[in-house]
Each structure stands twice: as C-alpha cells, then as structure tokens.
Amino acid sequence: MPDRVPPADGVSPAADGVPTGGPDRAPAVVDGVAHVPERVSAVPDRSTLRLALVVGGLVLAVLLGFGLGRLDGGGPSAAAGAESALSGHSHAPGTGAHEHGADQGAAAQAGGLSVSSAGYTLAPLAATFTAGRPGELRFQVRDAQRRPVTRFAVVHDKPMHLIVVRRDLTGYQHLHPTMAADGTWSVPLTLPQAGVWRAYADFTALADDGRQTAVTLGVDLTAPGVYRPRQLPTPASSAMVDGFAVGYQGTPQAGLTVPLTFRFDSPAGRPALERHLGAYGHLVALREGDLGYLHVHPEPQPVDGAVTFWVTTPDPGRYRLFLDFQVAGVVRTAEFTLDVP
Structure with missing residues (x-):
C-alpha cells in the first residue's frame, strides 16, 4: 500500500469530512473560518459510567431472574398449576407456620374439583366398571x-x-398410566367395591x-x-401399616403453610427410607365432602429419619391424608384423618 501523503495545507480530513487539526491541535481553516477540535478523553466521564453500571445491572437482573425461573419451572403457568404440588419448596430450618403471598395463596386452592381447568379437559373413554373385577381405565x-x-x-x-379413591375416601390407589402415540392413556384398574x-x-x-x-x-x-x-x-x-408405626407432628391451620414431620x-x-x-x-x-x-x-432429605412436608390447607374441614413411602423396595401407604380448624 503506498504511503499516505498529507494534504498540502497540513490539515487531515476527518471521517465525516470535517477537517481536524494535527497533534498540536493547530486550528484548521475552512472557508476562512478557524476550527479548533476539542480534546477527546479516553476515559468516560462519571455520568457515562453510572449509566453503564445501571444498564449492566438491569441486564444482569433480567438474566438471573430468567435463570432462576427456569430452575424453578417458573413463570405464570407454573404458579397457576401449583395446585398439583402445593408447598413444593424448601424452608430454612426453624421456619414456623407462615403465610405466602397472594399468588401462592391463590394457587393453594384444592384441585381436582373439575373435569376441565386451565384449558385442558379430562376425557375418559369409559367410566363404568364392575366392582371387584379387573378392568382398564383409558x-x-x-x-x-x-x-x-x-x-x-x-x-x-x-x-x-x-389417584383413585372412593367418595367415602376408602380404597386409595396411586397409579401411573402409559400413553399411546395418539394421546390415549391406559392403566389396569380394579374398583374393589361398588360405589362412586x-x-x-395430576400432570404438567x-x-x-x-x-x-x-x-x-x-x-x-x-361401579x-x-x-x-x-x-x-x-x-x-x-x-x-404392615408392622410400621408412622406418626407425625404438626398442626395444620387453614390458610397457613405448616410443617408436618413424619x-x-x-x-x-x-x-x-428409600426414594420413591x-x-x-x-x-x-x-378434603371430605x-x-x-x-x-x-x-x-x-430426611433429618434423623424423619420427613417434613410443608402443607397448606386452604380451608377448614376434615381431610384424609395418604402418605406413600418405600422401605426395602416395597411401597406402603399410611392413612390419617385430620381436622383443620
């Protein structure tokens, strides 16, 4: 590349076509008017730094919030569906009974009361069974x-x-259907006694x-x-249940999140205990009724062999508790009746 030859008048053209002075900041003369360039500092002023820090902090907060939301399965849809995993969050040791915010309180309403919710509908292909005879729910x-x-x-x-249970809260079963390619779920099911x-x-x-x-x-x-x-x-x-004594400590209260330790x-x-x-x-x-x-x-994790659940009962009433736990590869269910004042 040939060497650049400076203009005869000693003035270097700027990128925008406006001449600037040389290193000694000599004025450049254009159409008889002298232009003295301002000295530009390589270090930004304080207001620029403050603006950069604020913008950077906002970007970092958004990124962190997005990441935490992903870890929690967060977002509005997850909060709206919290009915199927109430109190599915941890609390620091020593935390007592407490209330949650408005979003959590709304999510703590009992679920399963409707065949349709949140834009989804449960459609059984058949709903009548013969009591005591093996069948299949599809x-x-x-x-x-x-x-x-x-x-x-x-x-x-x-x-x-x-989850399947008779309306008098007997005959509890916890099952896991399998899905065909067309979206039809099926599972073997026996309703041991007549009744509704x-x-x-429960799904996501x-x-x-x-x-x-x-x-x-x-x-x-x-049936x-x-x-x-x-x-x-x-x-x-x-x-x-099967020779195991299961007991809990804690007193649920309507509208509060309370620990029950089993x-x-x-x-x-x-x-x-084993993971199940x-x-x-x-x-x-x-809830009865x-x-x-x-x-x-x-x-x-259990603590000294005890397992703690954070339970939010939305309303007073009588509840039936069904606790599934696994020991030596066998899953058992302990059942309790609970009155919530």
Missing part, C-alpha cells in the same frame, strides 16, 4: 380445541400421576412454545351395586 387429556395432548413434562419420574369413585389426573402439559402448565383434573367413575359408605376413622396423628418405626428399629418417584415420600390430602385434592412433596 382416557385422554384434550386442549381447548378438543385435540388430544401428547406432550407432558416428567414430574417425580412420571409424566402422569393418577373419583379419579384425579407442555405447550408448543415450551410453556408448562401443571393441572389436576378429576372425574367420577362408577354399580350396593353402596355402603364407611365413616372416616377418628382423627389421629399415628397409624400402623417419623417411622418398626420392631426392627428405625427403617431405612424421586422423593422420600408422597403425601396426598383429600367435595374431595378437593392437595398433593404435597417433602423436603429433599
């Missing part, structure tokens, strides 16, 4: 356009949790744009015959 989850939904998030190791049964589909649907919506839908199943409803056992904080014992000593569906226990609470559904997961 159903679809359909969107607002009545199309079968085929994309679901895996939550606690399964894309679909199905309630089936809850995935929209085409990636949004997740957690929903619990409920539908009645019937024709003579129905003899049973009275609930009296409230108690301890229960026996302890396990057996003639051979404290049993070694990704957690050290699964707690379902059903309307069979409102609460599904609560525990703290990540």
Whole structure:
C-alpha cells in the first residue's frame, strides 16, 4: 500500500469530512473560518459510567431472574398449576407456620374439583366398571380445541400421576398410566367395591412454545351395586401399616403453610427410607365432602429419619391424608384423618 501523503495545507480530513487539526491541535481553516477540535478523553466521564453500571445491572437482573425461573419451572403457568404440588419448596430450618403471598395463596386452592381447568379437559373413554373385577381405565387429556395432548413434562419420574379413591375416601390407589402415540392413556384398574369413585389426573402439559402448565383434573367413575359408605376413622396423628408405626407432628391451620414431620418405626428399629418417584415420600390430602385434592412433596432429605412436608390447607374441614413411602423396595401407604380448624 503506498504511503499516505498529507494534504498540502497540513490539515487531515476527518471521517465525516470535517477537517481536524494535527497533534498540536493547530486550528484548521475552512472557508476562512478557524476550527479548533476539542480534546477527546479516553476515559468516560462519571455520568457515562453510572449509566453503564445501571444498564449492566438491569441486564444482569433480567438474566438471573430468567435463570432462576427456569430452575424453578417458573413463570405464570407454573404458579397457576401449583395446585398439583402445593408447598413444593424448601424452608430454612426453624421456619414456623407462615403465610405466602397472594399468588401462592391463590394457587393453594384444592384441585381436582373439575373435569376441565386451565384449558385442558379430562376425557375418559369409559367410566363404568364392575366392582371387584379387573378392568382398564383409558382416557385422554384434550386442549381447548378438543385435540388430544401428547406432550407432558416428567414430574417425580412420571409424566402422569393418577389417584383413585372412593367418595367415602376408602380404597386409595396411586397409579401411573402409559400413553399411546395418539394421546390415549391406559392403566389396569380394579374398583374393589361398588360405589362412586373419583379419579384425579395430576400432570404438567407442555405447550408448543415450551410453556408448562401443571393441572389436576378429576372425574367420577362408577361401579354399580350396593353402596355402603364407611365413616372416616377418628382423627389421629399415628397409624400402623404392615408392622410400621408412622406418626407425625404438626398442626395444620387453614390458610397457613405448616410443617408436618413424619417419623417411622418398626420392631426392627428405625427403617431405612428409600426414594420413591424421586422423593422420600408422597403425601396426598383429600378434603371430605367435595374431595378437593392437595398433593404435597417433602423436603429433599430426611433429618434423623424423619420427613417434613410443608402443607397448606386452604380451608377448614376434615381431610384424609395418604402418605406413600418405600422401605426395602416395597411401597406402603399410611392413612390419617385430620381436622383443620
């Protein structure tokens, strides 16, 4: 490249065509008018620095908030679907009964009371069974356009949790259907006694744009015959199942998030709890009368063999608690009756 030859008048042209002075800042003369260039500092002034820091902080806050929301499965859809995982968050040691914000309070309403919610509908292909005879429950989850939904998030190791119980809160079953390519779910099901049964589909649907919506839908199943409803056992904080003594400490209160700590014992000593569906226990609470559904997961780790669940009961009433736990590869269910003042 040839050497650049300076203009004869000693003035260097700027990028925008306006001449500037040389290193000694000699004035440049254009059309008889002298132009003295301003000295430009390489160090930005304080106002520029403050503006850069503010903008950078805002960008960082947005990025951090987005990342945390992704970790929590966050966003409005996740909050709206919290009915299927109430109190599914950890609390610092020593935390007592407390209230949550308005969003959490709204999400703490019992689910499973409707066949349709949040744009999704539970559609059983048949709802009548023969009492005591093995059968199969087949159903679809359909969107607002009545199309079968085929994309679901895996939550606690399964894309679909199905709870079945008779309307007198007996005969509890926790099942996991499988889905065909056309969005039809199926699972073997036996309704051991005549009566009206309630089936809850607890799932998180995935929209085409990636949004997740957690929903619990409920539908009645019937087993024709003579129905003899049973009275609930009296409230108690301890229960026996297959030789295991299970008891809890804590007093739920309507509208508050309260810890219930469950302890396990057996003639051979404290049993070694195992993970079942990704957690050290699964707690379902059903409200007597309307069979409102609460599904609560525990703290990540047991403490001294005890498992703590943070339970939010939205309203006073009598509830039936069903606690699934696993020892030596076998899943058992302890049941409790609870009165919430």
